[in-house]
Amino acid sequence: MQQYFVSGKAEHFVTIKDEASIKHMFSVMRLQDNDKAVLVFDDRVKRLARVSDRLTHTFEILEELPDNAELPVDVTIASGFLKGDKLEFLVQKTSELGVHTIWGFPADYSVVKWAGTKLAKKTDKLNKIAQGAAEQSKRNRIPTVKLFEKTTDFLSSLSGFDRIFIAYEEAAKAGENSTLARELALLSKGCKILFIFGPEGGISPSELAVLESYGGLKVGLGPRIMRAETAPLFALSSVAYVFELMP
Amino acid sequence: MQQYFVSGKAEHFVTIKDEASIKHMFSVMRLQDNDKAVLVFDDRVKRLARVSDRLTHTFEILEELPDNAELPVDVTIASGFLKGDKLEFLVQKTSELGVHTIWGFPADYSVVKWAGTKLAKKTDKLNKIAQGAAEQSKRNRIPTVKLFEKTTDFLSSLSGFDRIFIAYEEAAKAGENSTLARELALLSKGCKILFIFGPEGGISPSELAVLESYGGLKVGLGPRIMRAETAPLFALSSVAYVFELMP
Known part of the structure; x- marks a missing residue:
């Protein structure tokens, strides 16, 4: 229905x-x-x-x-601004997969620049996509989409999370594949998780240092290189699997 | 590089x-x-x-x-023929996520019909997409894409798997959320898994009965309704999480 x-x-x-x-x-x-x-x-x-x-x-x-289709943990996905309509794709798919909040931010390697009315229009469009996807997925709430014009505003929002994970390709290359599963096993229902993803070029070394100073843990997501718009789907699916399907 | x-x-x-x-x-x-x-x-x-x-x-x-980026289990994703360019999307994303083989089949609720040269052209296009995605993801092999013109040929290929999972929305609605995790925990590296997904309208009841007679287990993938092209990404991510990231 x-x-x-x-x-x-x-x-x-x-x-x-x-x-x-x-x-x-x-x-x-x-x-x-x-x-x-x-x-x-x-x-x-x-x-x-x-x-x-x-x-x-x-x-x-x-x-x-009585039915409740919400993930039992609040997951926020933060992505560097992506080219073309990749954020639209990201918002639709993460909304189907149970995301709580989606953030976009101007990352060091982001090619596109959005500000002012352009940013407001994009935000409006993305919120409509989130609503449509949430309706189709029969969710109980619409994910919130917010695009940060300034990096400083993004950074000052990094509080109040139980864990902040930074998806860092170099960590995966170095064989770091255990942090995510270890940390997810320590978390309980009701907790708040933030995943931060870079744009197409990834997270810059100086960005990584700043995000780590805010308590972010860098995690590898396995041996395959995923596109910027694919990695968040993998992370969110993993969280849903752990909190909804595992005994 | x-x-x-x-x-x-x-x-x-x-x-x-x-x-x-x-x-x-x-x-x-x-x-x-x-x-x-x-x-x-x-x-x-x-x-x-x-x-x-x-x-x-x-x-x-x-x-x-020395690096090997292949999933330690062989996962085949079978999807009913999907409308528009959704199979293209599915092939690209599952290739990034480590799929071994992708099958398309004419499901009861498939709206599109492909046969003869049209099917051959589509297959060719999908194999090229798989190759591009496998190169970008730095995989060691290119996933194979095969589109079955006839349901009978699809059904006669359902042997040689250690597990066959049927993603069945009604199972999820009935609160069936434990079979997948329970079964994955029983499987070991090197095994062969098949996931079967319906097209936009899902798997028909008579299809379900036939697939179950071939040993398929119906599984729920959680409380949210995912689009036909999204559910396979969730399933594959779950398998990768279990076999690559979990201790």
């Missing part, structure tokens, strides 16, 4: 205001009166609802649904 | 014949005499080589390199 995020509080009758949702509900899916959908409000509880009046875009809430 | 797969046996001097490799080496990368590259022949050993004559596209092999 189709799922939609609706901002606000769940009332018995709810009128949808968001134009994109209205379009998808009544033009794309062609919902009729009494057709059902799942609505998720700010409290992140899924609720079964039926169309009570399609002309005014009004639903009646029928019942709360 | 750039890596290239070269078909044949490693001799002391090797002349490159493959037009795509020649173009990448001497037009894109503009290799000059004495510039170095890594060449991987049919024996899957990486060798450091130097350009001994760029006009005749000849390299001199300098030494064998």
Whole structure:
């Protein structure tokens, strides 16, 4: 069944205001009166609802649904700004894989520069992609996307995490493949994890030193070189495997 | 350093014949005499080589390199035919993540139909993508891509695996999240694993019954619904995490 995020509080009758949702509900899916959908409000509880009046875009809430599709740990993925539409790809796929927050930052080796209105537009686009992916994956919340214009703002956000992992290709080349699994085994549900990834050229040595001074642990992700937009999917899948599938 | 797969046996001097490799080496990368590259022949050993004559596209092999970037288990990913360029995406990303073989098959819910020359062309394109991704990921072998025109041929290939997993969304919905981790823990390096994924609409109930009769185990991959091209990346990442990063 189709799922939609609706901002606000769940009332018995709810009128949808968001134009994109209205379009998808009544033009794309062609919902009729009494057709059902799942609505998720700010409290992140899924609720079964039926169309009570399609002309005014009004639903009646029928019942709360118990299912929770959120990862039991909060994972933030920080990526250096990537070329082309790779951040769009990254946001869509990490949203399907359960990411909590996605950050982009201007890394030393980032080729693209975003600032001002361009950065705001990109952020807006990425948040819409996150919402669409979260709806399709039947999640209980929409991942937050934030692009940092300045490195200093990015660095001052590196507090409050239980672990900060820096994906560092040179660590993998040196055969460092045990830190991630060792550290994940020490963490518990409810913890906050940050993974930092470089752009296409990776993390620079001076960036690495700064990130380590903020408590970041450099980790290898195995013997194969992954593209900048692929490595975060591997890291997030590993966390989901450990916290959701392993006994 | 750039890596290239070269078909044949490693001799002391090797002349490159493959037009795509020649173009990448001497037009894109503009290799000059004495510039170095890594060449991987049919024996899957990486060798450091130097350009001994760029006009005749000849390299001199300098030494064998010990690094092995292959997953210690053979994973085959079988996916129902997917719409658009999603198989291209799947081949590129699973090649980065260490897949051994990629199969496509005409699933009950596959919308696209490929046969004859169209299927041959698609196969050729996908094999080229696998080669490019394997070179970029510094792998020791190129994953094989095969598209089955007939379901019967696909089914008759389902032998010789130590485990066959069927990614089944309904299993995940029913809370079945423990089979994959339990089974992976029982497997050892060197084993052969097959994962079967449906197309966009998933595996049909009758397909499931047939695949189970071939020994397939249905597994849930967690509480979030992943797109058809994303779920294989999650499965492969999980296997790599277990066999390469876990102690």
